[in-house]
Amino acid sequence: MMFLIEIYTSEENTPAKALPIALALHQEFPKSSVMHLAYVSVLYQMKKWSEMTDEAQIFLERSEREAPYYRGTASGRRAIVWESARSMAGMIWISPMRI
DSSP states (O other): OOOHHIIIIIIIIOOOOOHHHHHHHHHTTTTHHHHHHHHHHHHHHTTOOOHHHHHHHHHHHHTTTOOTOSSSOOHHHHHHHHHHHHHHHOOOOSSSOOO
């Protein structure tokens, strides 16, 4: 499923097709930082700024309080979210390890 998100957003430039997949994965795995980041990235690709910033803020808050599966340095997570959000070429996958 993650490959489909990547294909739809980067290769086909059809993020609207990726949105329901990213949302479903985020809902099915609500504790997964990877699924949350994928959802944020698709929202960015679709230029849904309000939703994207709301979700990115939730992501950052979970990271800063070191929620399970969001553990790591808050500044590292911030870099992941915002670098991903700024990416025009597609989703950036950075290791969730310390940066």
